[in-house]
Amino acid sequence: MSAIHIALLGYGTVGKGVYQTVQSHQKKLQALLGKEVKIVGILVKNINKHTKPDEDVLLTDDFEKIITLDQLDVVIDAIVGTDPCFTYLQQAIKRGCHVITANKEMFAHHGGQLKQLASENGVSLGFEATVAGGIPVIQTIKQLLNVNNVDKVQGILNGTSNFILTKMREENLPFASALKLAQEKGYAEADPTNDVDGYDAFYKAVILSELAFGEAPNWDESIREGIRGITPEQVEIFSSLGFRFKHVASIERTVSGIQCTVKPVLVNVQHPFYHVEGVQNAVSIDGDIVGNISLQGPGAGMLPTASAVIEDLAHINRKNLPEAFPKQKPEGNDASTLSFWAIGGDVNASILPTPIEVIDRIHPNVLIVRAPEETKYAIHLPNVHAYQILGDVAFRGAVLN
Numbered sequence: 001m002s003a004i005h006i007a008l009l010g011y012g013t014v015g016k017g018v019y020q021t022v023q024s025h026q027k028k029l030q031a032l033l034g035k036e037v038k039i040v041g042i043l044v045k046n047i048n049k050h051t052k053p054d055e056d057v058l059l060t061d062d063f064e065k066i067i068t069l070d071q072l073d074v075v076i077d078a079i080v081g082t083d084p085c086f087t088y089l090q091q092a093i094k095r096g097c098h099v100i101t102a103n104k105e106m107f108a109h110h111g112g113q114l115k116q117l118a119s120e121n122g123v124s125l126g127f128e129a130t131v132a133g134g135i136p137v138i139q140t141i142k143q144l145l146n147v148n149n150v151d152k153v154q155g156i157l158n159g160t161s162n163f164i165l166t167k168m169r170e171e172n173l174p175f176a177s178a179l180k181l182a183q184e185k186g187y188a189e190a191d192p193t194n195d196v197d198g199y200d201a202f203y204k205a206v207i208l209s210e211l212a213f214g215e216a217p218n219w220d221e222s223i224r225e226g227i228r229g230i231t232p233e234q235v236e237i238f239s240s241l242g243f244r245f246k247h248v249a250s251i252e253r254t255v256s257g258i259q260c261t262v263k264p265v266l267v268n269v270q271h272p273f274y275h276v277e278g279v280q281n282a283v284s285i286d287g288d289i290v291g292n293i294s295l296q297g298p299g300a301g302m303l304p305t306a307s308a309v310i311e312d313l314a315h316i317n318r319k320n321l322p323e324a325f326p327k328q329k330p331e332g333n334d335a336s337t338l339s340f341w342a343i344g345g346d347v348n349a350s351i352l353p354t355p356i357e358v359i360d361r362i363h364p365n366v367l368i369v370r371a372p373e374e375t376k377y378a379i380h381l382p383n384v385h386a387y388q389i390l391g392d393v394a395f396r397g398a399v400l401n
């Protein structure tokens with residue numbers, strides 16, 4: 001039987017998971033692809049850290065040796081950062097290889113160029129693992145939502161942040177200890193700044209936006225806030241009031257363009273994200289025909305990510321449907337949307353800027369207000385934090401949202 005020859009770029013958490021899964025699921029892959037699937041080369045940065053998983057595999061720190069292998073059909077990218085990864089994948093596509101990537105930072109920056117190049121060279125480009133780990137959200141939007149106009153996508157897209165927030169609440173762990181645990185479990189990025197400051201979720205939102213709306217949000221106008229400012233005291237107070245912190249990315253098509261926010265919010269038990277805990281991610285998609293679809297599953301880790309990569313591998317010979325853009329854009333003017341916010345800290349209602357409408361004081365240190373998004377950024381008071389409340393919220397018997 002002939003074989004599909006694969007090179008693996010990176011042999012860390014994801015790379016090792018992919019190698020292991022190719023071995024453990026060889027029979028299923030052969031049945032699907034009609035050929036044996038062989039990993040023939042592995043690229044790493046520091047060769048002294050590694051041993052070959054098999055005598056026949058080329059283990060190298062030199063990409064030239066990978067790209068000039070005699071037989072090479074697929075390149076799987078599980079390395080970090082935009083460069084030199086983008087250059088490597090361009091070379092692989094030009095050589096006629098199918099490419100699969102898990103690298104969202106690189107793909108958020110260069111996904112459009114790679115899609116174009118892959119289409120010109122007649123190869124497939126899989127990027128399921130770039131968003132929400134093991135959840136098949138990319139294939140869902142790509143293959144199953146072709147006629148629907150997607151209006152909004154909202155999600156918990158970073159496993160590390162959700163894991164940290166859950167550990168801080170459930171086990172009273174300080175932020176730093178919860179982050180260390182996430183690193184030990186292989187959830188966090190090499191530089192965890194990407195996770196805890198919201199860059200990773202933002203990159204994923206950019207990838208989803210290009211897929212769902214055919215365009216990226218304006219990077220400079222997007223709101224990106226991480227979870228570092230959330231203190232154990234805030235977690236405890238809001239928890240006692242029935243709220244959980246979630247780090248949520250929202251992308252919405254509006255008259256003035258794609259609006260993207262990535263920020264910590266509060267949800268109560270009625271909100272679908274309330275029970276999305278630990279390393280779980282969730283993605284909620286609003287389509288004009290189907291209504292709301294929600295997907296939930298492990299958002300990071302060795303095997304969930306390997307699962308996404310392997311499912312892309314199973315699709316290398318399937319024809320992609322053309323992307324049907326431009327999809328219908330909303331008409332009219334963007335109305336300034338009011339939402340509800342919990343303002344925590346030592347805050348006196350009388351000194352808040354207008355147009356903040358004070359609804360209730362539900363705790364000595366928490367005021368509930370109604371205000372447009374921009375107003376939050378007009379509050380410059382020391383030790384005062386404002387968190388948007390998502391979903392239906394009832395105070396004194398009245399439903400607010």
Ligand SMILES: NC(=O)C1=CN([C@@H]2O[C@H](COP(=O)(O)OP(=O)(O)OC[C@H]3O[C@@H](n4cnc5c(N)ncnc54)[C@H](OP(=O)(O)O)[C@@H]3O)[C@@H](O)[C@H]2O)C=CC1
Pocket residue numbers: 009010011012013014015043044045046047049077078079080081083084085102103104105129130133186187188189190299300301302305
């Ligand atoms: N961990 C996860 O849960 C998920 C990760 N991802 C993405 O997958 C990719 C890999 O993540 P992960 O496995 O966790 O990362 P790791 O840090 O565990 O592994 C990265 C691997 O890439 C190699 N590498 C890094 N830079 C280079 C380079 N310039 N040239 C050659 N090799 C290089 C490293 O080599 P060496 O070992 O020698 O240092 C290492 O083997 C990242 O882009 C990440 O964002 C996506 C979804 C989930």
Ligand SMILES: N[C@@H](CC=O)C(=O)O
Pocket residue numbers: 130132133157158159160161187188189195200299300301
């Ligand atoms: N660091 C990322 C890994 C998966 O994308 C996360 O925690 O979500």
